Amino acid sequence: MPELPEVETTRRGIAPRLEGVRVAGVTVRDRRLRWPVSVGLEERLTGRVIDSVERRAKYLLLRTSDGTAIAHLGMSGSMRFVTPEAQPRKHDHVEIRMESGDILRFNDPRRFGCLLWTDAEPAEHPLLAQLGPEPMGPEFTGEYLRARSRGRRVAIKQHIMNAAIVVGVGNIYANESLFRAGIHPKRAAGRISAQRMDRLVAAINAVLDESIRFGGTTLRDFYGGEGKPGYFRNELRVYDRADEPCVRCGGTVRHTVLGQRSTFYCANCQT
DNA sequence: ATGCGGACCTGTTAGC
DNA sequence: TGCTAACAGGTCCGCA
Numbered sequence: 001m002p003e004l005p006e007v008e009t010t011r012r013g014i015a016p017r018l019e020g021v022r023v024a025g026v027t028v029r030d031r032r033l034r035w036p037v038s039v040g041l042e043e044r045l046t047g048r049v050i051d052s053v054e055r056r057a058k059y060l061l062l063r064t065s066d067g068t069a070i071a072h073l074g075m076s077g078s079m080r081f082v083t084p085e086a087q088p089r090k091h092d093h094v095e096i097r098m099e100s101g102d103i104l105r106f107n108d109p110r111r112f113g114c115l116l117w118t119d120a121e122p123a124e125h126p127l128l129a130q131l132g133p134e135p136m137g138p139e140f141t142g143e144y145l146r147a148r149s150r151g152r153r154v155a156i157k158q159h160i161m162n163a164a165i166v167v168g169v170g171n172i173y174a175n176e177s178l179f180r181a182g183i184h185p186k187r188a189a190g191r192i193s194a195q196r197m198d199r200l201v202a203a204i205n206a207v208l209d210e211s212i213r214f215g216g217t218t219l220r221d222f223y224g225g226e227g228k229p230g231y232f233r234n235e236l237r238v239y240d241r242a243d244e245p246c247v248r249c250g251g252t253v254r255h256t257v258l259g260q261r262s263t264f265y266c267a268n269c270q271t
Numbered sequence: 272a273t274g275c276g277g278a279c280c281t282g283t284t285a286g287c
Numbered sequence: 288t289g290c291t292a293a294c295a296g297g298t299c300c301g302c303a
Contacts, residue, residue, distance in 0.1 A: 002296060002297085003296060003297090006296075032280095034279065034280090034297090034298085034299085045276095052277095056299075058298095072298090073296095073297090074279095074280090074296090074297060074298085075280085075295070075297050075298095076280085076281075076282085076297095078294085082297095087294080088280090091281085105294070108280095109280080109281050109282065110279085110280045110281050110282080110295090110297095111279080111280050111281080112279070112280065112297060112298080113297090126296095128298090141296080141301075152273085153274090154273080154274070157291060158274090161298095162296095163298075170296060171295095171296060171297085172296060173296095214302085217296075219294085219295080219296060220282095220283080220296090221282090222294095259274095259275085259276095260275095260276075260277095262295085
């Protein structure tokens with residue numbers, strides 16, 4: 001499910017009911033996520049006020065005065081508020097109960113997500129320490145991307161999906177951004193002009209920004225913290241549109257596989 | 272240093 | 288209708 005817009009949608013959905021509220025209790029029903037849920041996380045979180053709910057890359061950070069819970073939704077994770085009488089559903093691995101009465105459940109069928117505790121500044125956590133800049137932040141410019149691409153023969157699509165280069169660009173939005181920028185997904189990263197890199201950075205920003213405003217992309221099972229699906233799916237121009245006409249030139253959208261990921265593009269518009 | 276393939280999981284869908 | 292295989296929004300790790 002979640003790429004950056006979906007994680008941001010989740011953050012915005014859950015933050016208002018968590019921030020400034022004390023945790024009444026935490027239940028871990030299944031610790032087996034991508035990494036086991038941190039031992040002692042329940043005790044560390046319980047009784048603490050969640051000062052802020054932040055996002056770094058696709059990680060959600062629940063900050064308290066004594067440490068931070070780091071969550072990742074992986075491929076199929078979601079966080080939703082439930083009513084007290086709602087029985088835990090299949091794959092509801094963790095439940096966080098607030099003193100306000102709100103109950104947040106973390107559900108993740110494929111268990112590629114994680115929920116970890118760190119006493120230190122989360123930016124220093126091994127999972128976050130090596131991450132590149134935020135795609136919608138000031139550091140991510142065409143000039144930056146061009147500098148990081150110099151001499152690289154890797155396909156541009158894989159390059160922008162590399163979290164060491166820039167975070168938060170997943171498969172859907174990599175496809176969409178390259179279409180908007182008119183760049184072929186297989187083009188070598190080091191063989192793209194400065195001008196086109198500017199276009200690409202602008203396209204990534206536009207696509208992510210638009211998707212956040214639409215509440216993310218629901219392909220099948222994404223729902224934000226408020227339980228609503230994302231409507232950006234209707235705005236997708238190439239993703240999952242193999243053999244359909246290109247919205248720009250009327251040609252046929254192609255499908256291929258690149259780095260084991262589904263890739264969609266228009267061979268006429270993208271060079 | 273870079274680049275590739277495999278690994279971790281379950282659920283849904285396409286195809287026979 | 289039922290079984291099986293392929294595929295899915297992420298990303299870490301080990302090896303060449």
